[in-house]
Amino acid sequence: MSSLSLAVRDASTMLRRNLLHARRYPSMTLNLLLTPVMLLLLFVYVFGDTMSAGIGTGGAGRSAYLAYLVPGILLLTIGGTTIGSAVSVSTDMTEGIIARFRTMAIHRGSVLIGHVVGSVLQCMASVVLVGAVGVAIGFRSSGATVVDWVLAAGLLTLVSLALTWIAVGMGLSSPTAEAASNNATPLIFLPLISSTFVPVHAMPGWFQPVAEYQPFTPAVETLRGLLLGTHIGHNGWLAVAWCVALTALGYFWSKARYDNPATR
Amino acid sequence: MPTSVMPTSKPEGGQQPLAAVTALGLRKAYGDKTVLDGIDLRIPAGSVFALLGPNGAGKTTTVQILSTLISADGGQAQVAGHDIAASPDGVRAAIGVTGQFSAVDGLITGEENMLLMADLHHLPRRDGRRVAAELLARFDLTEAAKKPASTYSGGMKRRLDIAMTLVGSPRIIFLDEPTTGLDPRARHTMWAIIRALVSDGVTVLLTTQYLDEADELADRIAVLDGGRIVAEGTAEELKRLIPGGHVRLRFTDPAAYRGAATALRDVARHDETLVLQISSDGSQRELRAILDRLDAAGIEADELTVHTPDLDDVFFALTGGSAGGTARRHAPDPQDTPDPRNAPDPRDTPGQPKENVR
Ligand SMILES: Nc1ncnc2c1ncn2[C@@H]1O[C@H](COP(=O)(O)OP(=O)(O)OP(=O)(O)O)[C@@H](O)[C@H]1O
């Protein structure tokens, strides 16, 4: 067997194992969906009118703010889901079966690739579920073409991939599940302080750089542009660049951690 | 070089059996703690080799190095003809490993664990199902096959662990303490399984703390202590390395005790416990001689036991530090024991010093 087909075969075996875990213990996956859905409902139904007036969406109120909010919430969903990936990687590494895998003639990266693909699939499923809640309470994309939808899906996948690799690196560097969950907090914290809820220019001046120079803001602005037709500008490239950089960083970090388990 | 001292590998003995595992000067340290201090091994193909040693001797570390889980700091080793450092994947393709600690996936069922192994060995789906079902039956796990492995008892997990190791029909198997935590029946079942593997030509390297297990299963035994092999040979050869058996006489009456100590020659005295120990091979003739002397002196011992050397004695005699106090009494000081690696043949070892009591 060629090394590529060996890699694909072993990685898909590992993916099946992870999906089996996720299917058998769905509560973890569902818990992670709770945060984005609660935030969505809270900000739309409790703070919606105020927020809308505050950021000047032209008095259209709650439904305008819903449209503003959903793209950021979708990215926050990805961040939250990958926290779960960090936890499950870290838990998995404490399992004795990993040592068994290391003594078997299988593709070395397959364990991690299985986790990554599983996590990306889980992110996409979460995005669809949270997106469905958004649509159910009235979110509509305004004038997005098929190309826009495809690009939006591509962006969401790319962000999922990037955050997953970072989460895997965090999971591999954390000795326990609790530590992994703590270490992965930025994955949900960064979208909270991005332009998800309010535009960067509406934030205090000293805080604007924090919101501006982080991966979520350009991704949120790009997704907003694709779904709602707002101006994307340089945010598109910035978002892609962030994703590529984070993927590469997470990949090499994870690989180094996996190859040297003693340094955990 | 261990090969040169092995009675089975005399140069004029013609063809040496092919080695499944050879190691030369394996070294490993964690920080400034030396864990393996130059391990030499040669395991002939198709044999069972036991690594015997107390806690912390380096048994697991040796297995981890030979199974490519960790790398050695020095030395070299070949497993199934592949160098562990240069061609780890060649080694991995030939071996099956059951580590000291459970290596099953607790979140999925026993059957799913087996099928996972079958998939990772790239068995066709149908063969995988067949092999999984056969092994589950052989290890008495068919009933529990559909339950999550985390719900298994310790012994069931251990059996599943070993069943998983056998999925790819490995030719060389490493078993790190395979029967620790098993009840006596499961232990005997495990022994039968290991013997069956060997009769199929599989090479087994097992570690154990049970001397009867090494005695029962192993063709050759290496005693590991403090990261060094302190003795190597068959169970019989090892037993010959240490002083022979003895007769123990226990008294309750101090006067009788003192009387017996004078009546008998060459006794080791334990004044606090009123026990006398006489070197003896336990033969009828020697026993009669002892009894005759006691009769002549009109002394009756409260208890007489005949002790023949077993691997426990070897263990306590050869592995230092942690040996228990009671054992010391009938074991020579480790330093007094000739290093068997320097002895051309343990049978030639000159008369052992008489037992001494401290
Ligand atoms: N990862 C590690 N880091 C530091 N020290 C280690 C590590 N692994 C093993 N050691 C040390 O190496 C020594 C040998 O350990 P090893 O596990 O090989 O012993 P063992 O013979 O298998 O013992 P046991 O019978 O208890 O299983 C011990 O002193 C242990 O503390």
Ligand SMILES: [Mg+2]
């Ligand atoms: Mg051990």
